[in-house]
Amino acid sequence: MKNKRKINNQRIAIFLFGLLTVLLMPFTVHANATGTQEIIRHEGHSRENVAGSVAKAHFSSSNKVILVNRDKFPDAISATNISQGKYPVLYTRAGNVSDSTIQLMKTMPLDEIYILGGSLSVNDSVVTQLKKEINVKVTRIAGRSRYDANASAVEKNFTQASHVVIASGEVYSDALYGVSYANTLDSPVILTKTNKLEKSSIEQLKKLNAKEVTIIGGTLTVTVSVEKQLSELGIKHNRIAGRNRYIGSTEVANAAYSEPENIVIASGEVFSDALVSAPLAQKLNAPILLVKAHSLEDITLNYLSSKKATKKNIYIQGGTSTVSKELVEKIKTANEEVLTENRTVVEDLPYNTIKQLNKNLYDDEERIIQKGIVGKREKIYKLTYKNGIKVSEEVISEKTTIKPIDEIIEYGLKKREDKENVLDKDLFNQEMLYLVNDFRKSEGVNPLTYNHEFQSQTDLRSMEIQGKFSHDRPDGSFFVTAFGFEGNNYYLGENIATNYITADDIKKSKEGTKSLERLIAEKIFTQYYMSKGHRENMVSDSFVAFVSSISVLNGEDVYNVQIFDTGVR
Numbered sequence: 001m002k003n004k005r006k007i008n009n010q011r012i013a014i015f016l017f018g019l020l021t022v023l024l025m026p027f028t029v030h031a032n033a034t035g036t037q038e039i040i041r042h043e044g045h046s047r048e049n050v051a052g053s054v055a056k057a058h059f060s061s062s063n064k065v066i067l068v069n070r071d072k073f074p075d076a077i078s079a080t081n082i083s084q085g086k087y088p089v090l091y092t093r094a095g096n097v098s099d100s101t102i103q104l105m106k107t108m109p110l111d112e113i114y115i116l117g118g119s120l121s122v123n124d125s126v127v128t129q130l131k132k133e134i135n136v137k138v139t140r141i142a143g144r145s146r147y148d149a150n151a152s153a154v155e156k157n158f159t160q161a162s163h164v165v166i167a168s169g170e171v172y173s174d175a176l177y178g179v180s181y182a183n184t185l186d187s188p189v190i191l192t193k194t195n196k197l198e199k200s201s202i203e204q205l206k207k208l209n210a211k212e213v214t215i216i217g218g219t220l221t222v223t224v225s226v227e228k229q230l231s232e233l234g235i236k237h238n239r240i241a242g243r244n245r246y247i248g249s250t251e252v253a254n255a256a257y258s259e260p261e262n263i264v265i266a267s268g269e270v271f272s273d274a275l276v277s278a279p280l281a282q283k284l285n286a287p288i289l290l291v292k293a294h295s296l297e298d299i300t301l302n303y304l305s306s307k308k309a310t311k312k313n314i315y316i317q318g319g320t321s322t323v324s325k326e327l328v329e330k331i332k333t334a335n336e337e338v339l340t341e342n343r344t345v346v347e348d349l350p351y352n353t354i355k356q357l358n359k360n361l362y363d364d365e366e367r368i369i370q371k372g373i374v375g376k377r378e379k380i381y382k383l384t385y386k387n388g389i390k391v392s393e394e395v396i397s398e399k400t401t402i403k404p405i406d407e408i409i410e411y412g413l414k415k416r417e418d419k420e421n422v423l424d425k426d427l428f429n430q431e432m433l434y435l436v437n438d439f440r441k442s443e444g445v446n447p448l449t450y451n452h453e454f455q456s457q458t459d460l461r462s463m464e465i466q467g468k469f470s471h472d473r474p475d476g477s478f479f480v481t482a483f484g485f486e487g488n489n490y491y492l493g494e495n496i497a498t499n500y501i502t503a504d505d506i507k508k509s510k511e512g513t514k515s516l517e518r519l520i521a522e523k524i525f526t527q528y529y530m531s532k533g534h535r536e537n538m539v540s541d542s543f544v545a546f547v548s549s550i551s552v553l554n555g556e557d558v559y560n561v562q563i564f565d566t567g568v569r
Contacts, residue, residue, distance in 0.1 A: 110136045164208060176278060358410035360424070366412075376400070458547045544566065
């Protein structure tokens with residue numbers, strides 16, 4: 001009797017183990033009777049379970065995992081720069097890791113756990129918990145902001161990338177499907193604010209020696225201001241976008257995956273299930289298509305239909321509440337008859353170059369006073385497919401979305417003369433204003449206007465500092481008294497410098513393309529730039545106007561004064 005009970009208990013244990021194994025396996029639906037394509041769903045009772053389902057099915061032999069806060073999408077996106085399809089992303093709460101995630105990690109041959117995010121996102125208590133329960137190395141990758149953390153993650157895997165993907169750090173969708181595009185380029189995904197690349201991101205682009213950038217998403221998520229920053233860095237750029245995130249994801253798929261064997265489908269409404277798709281898409285070399293719970297865009301349906309000959313598996317991320325059964329059925333029976341879609345293409349509009357005379361320039365000089373900006377034209381094409389093959393294409397509308405801005409170049413007619421001991425003061429002041437405003441522009445500060453009202457007083461100051469090189473005047477009063485202000489007034493700022501004209505300067509001005517005034521202005525500007533206090537005056541947003549003066553002693557010693565005016569009286 002004992003032996004029989006023992007055998008029965010063994011059978012029950014085997015049955016329960018088998019049942020548990022079935023319950024933990026990802027849900028699979030065969031797409032058609034031929035069995036050549038499968039639809040595989042990864043789901044769970046929570047976002048942690050969905051992430052665990054993906055890790056269990058595709059990353060069980062991984063020696064590393066990346067842990068991110070379940071509520072912080074930017075860290076999950078940045079994690080893909082580390083994963084590169086080799087390591088899964090798992091979720092944690094800020095203060096503790098769930099038992100199911102701990103148990104999953106114990107089944108994996110881990111030698112390191114990455115935590116993506118600072119201690120506010122994932123507390124140090126999680127580090128303590130991991131070291132106690134998993135007993136492997138824990139490495140935190142973080143920064144003062146999501147953009148700094150993103151840069152740190154990029155540095156972990158990339159030392160050089162000539163082509164880089166940039167997407168918004170404020171919405172998850174563009175960056176998510178941008179990961180699959182970056183995967184085809186062996187590129188990182190760098191996050192940006194809507195209107196501005198952060199300093200850490202700019203530094204990262206420079207370290208990577210990036211030559212080209214693809215922006216994922218429209219101008220509502222990454223504005224033209226970011227394009228201008230890239231242009232100023234000398235980086236070529238293009239953009240892939242759609243009218244919404246669902247169309248945008250398919251546009252990226254069209255651009256990157258003409259013959260995919262695998263396709264990942266995720267919710268465009270719930271970020272948690274979708275974000276664990278990124279490492280899977282990297283591993284499978286697959287596009288990520290975003291859908292609503294019960295519907296998908298025509299362009300997405302067309303894409304699925306047109307790729308039927310090559311695709312083998314479709315992976316659905318999340319349960320039926322995020323991607324419904326009805327939608328899965330629609331995907332399975334994607335229409336292969338005549339389908340149409342509208343596709344938006346953005347084209348460059350070249351700018352005109354206009355030349356205008358500046359009487360203060362020499363006949364061998366030119367100066368760009370307004371940089372040309374390429375415009376944008378949006379064309380909408382109607383594409384028709386038959387059995388997944390494009391059979392026609394026509395333009396149904398077009399409009400200019402950004403007007404090009406003309407480039408304006410000044411040229412001169414003045415003949416050069418022997419100016420060994422003479423400087424054109426007006427031209428020098430013009431050159432100095434140009435250098436100061438160009439510097440302010442690079443720092444994102446508004447340009448200064450020229451304050452002719454204070455020219456004579458500034459001329460006086462340039463003579464005074466020949467005898468007393470100081471911000472105090474010869475009578476001991478502060479420089480502002482020369483402008484009719486009280487001695488304790490700080491509505492003005494003053495920079496002073498001295499330099500000299502060399503024979504080499506004169507030779508260069510005669511043989512080169514720069515005037516003597518420009519050469520001396522550049523030398524003095526460099527002096528100011530190398531000094532912190534002078535540099536702060538030049539870029540201070542407190543000042544709105546500027547005036548400069550120069551005096552020459554003994555034909556070669558140059559004295560310069562810059563006056564900065566707040567406009568307050």
